[in-house]
Amino acid sequence: MLGWRASARCSIGRLALTLVIAASAPVAAWYGKLLVDELALGRSGQAAHVVFYAVAAAIAAAVGLLGQQLTTYLLGRHNAAITLRTESDLFEKVCGFVGLRYLEDPGFQDNLMVAESAASHGPSSINDFAEGSTRAVISILSFLGIVAVVWPALAVVLLVAAVPGLVAEIMLANRQVVASLAISPLQRRRFFYRMLLTSEQAAKEVRLFGLGDHFRGLQLDALRRSQEVTLGLAGRTTVVQSGLSLLGAVISGVAVAIVALRVVRGELTPGDVLLFMAAVGSVQAALSDLVGRIGSVVESLKSFQRYLEVMALPADSASGELVAPDLSTCVRFDDVWFRYHPDGPWILRGVSFEIAAGSSLAIVGVNGAGKSTLIKLLCRFYEPERGRILWDGIDLQQISPESLRLRLAATFQDFMSYDLPARDNIGLGDLSRYDDMNAIRAAAVRADIDNAIAAMPRGYDTMLSRIFFAEDDEDEQEAGVSFSGGQWQRLALARSLMRDRASLLILDEPSSGLDAEAEHHIHQTLTEFRSGRTSILISHRLGTLRNADHIVVLDGGRITERGDHDDLMACGGVYARLFTLQGQGYQPATVQ
């Protein structure tokens, strides 16, 4: 079905070629037999017949060979179309998940890895099997048919000669499946260690802690263990197949001798011997081809099953139908309870608060208090277990996530650094203005990164990567430039600020990596940018939050304090304590 959906023309073409190729060998063999018989008769005026049979046999053989070539080409095209289709479907499915639940599940990640490889190899291997087995079956049946016409008992001999090979190949195919299943986790481990040894991300720690030999040892161990399995199987295969070849040769030899004896006795013609010999070779080859394919197809089917499982996964949460309006009243958290796992601890316990449109809200709390979790719920990466989040009075679950996210401009603590040119790193924030250099530059200015980008060798076109070359400049491939941590953070900020028409600006620790001067400057720009817009700000640097219209303090999953800076300082709670503590850090030390 997949093959048909990917390309109906290729499917029809392959089917037609399969039938032609399968028929060509017996037809060639039949004309070969007629030719030999004609020669054996030695009658006058036979030249025309002989030439006709010879040409017909040659044409049939040539059609088979030509068909093989065309099949190879068509197979490549068809497999490419299938891979394109399955991979596109798989990633459409993955991108279609509203939230992060599936992506955070190791079981899902495991399945996805197998599904991904199955998407590129599975259907083509299944397709190859279908085609190869059709060809083999047609070839076997037609040879049996022809041989049966000559001498029915010969067809039985032909089948018997193929039985030992069939049985042994089936046993080997089973072992092959077991071996593949044993090798697959070892391979995944091996690639994991390889990634640790070669990735730029891990390189610092691997060197600093001297982990290279340790991980290399583990990588080689995984490789050695998978090789042991493969070599064990290869040894067994060699023994079995050598035995089989011998057995096949003995049976064929005996059968040919019997047929030859009957020719001597005048019961069969010399052409029959030729036909029988062609049939023995072809049937044995077709059977072993058929069984050989079974092993690989069983393996492909097993991994393709994972692909189908991923494709059949239910939606992770309901996707609402309503379009999120521009925020005109407020965003309201209404008694929201949340935990990451059904049996895990509650992260939010009955959180309620409101952000009026046009106002700014700051969220304060110690590490692990649940601040980022609140934001993730607002972005619909997860759903509250109890309670509701309302956008202008509409429950978020009734709003389509895409339309909601178009209304948000957010920078996360764990922002992305894309190995792409600087302009793309910013332009990705608003795909509708991806190429709009004015908008990109304006966002960069707001995030105070414009000067740093302009100073780079190719300005906004500079590739920000140490692992890729600039794509558009193959003649003089230029290695990329990498930014510092704080510069990447400003770039991430610029990306969100591309969405200058968003209803709600969310900044989760937007300046944690910035130096004091840059932080001061950015906060000034952001304060201007935020004025009149609705915004949520999270930061451990409480000085940057004091101008927020409202501040809520999250503690143990509950809101324990709320008000503006002066209110909270006056009430002398957690906020006042943290604020004073940070303030003390900036006071000159008292000289004793």
Ligand SMILES: Nc1ncnc2c1ncn2[C@@H]1O[C@H](COP(=O)(O)OP(=O)(O)OP(=O)(O)O)[C@@H](O)[C@H]1O
């Ligand atoms: N994806 C997740 N799966 C399971 N638990 C999680 C996940 N993300 C966060 N948590 C847990 O939820 C709790 C709150 O995390 P959250 O990131 O919301 O805290 P935070 O207040 O933003 O902390 P910080 O100030 O350190 O950024 C933590 O105990 C954390 O371990």
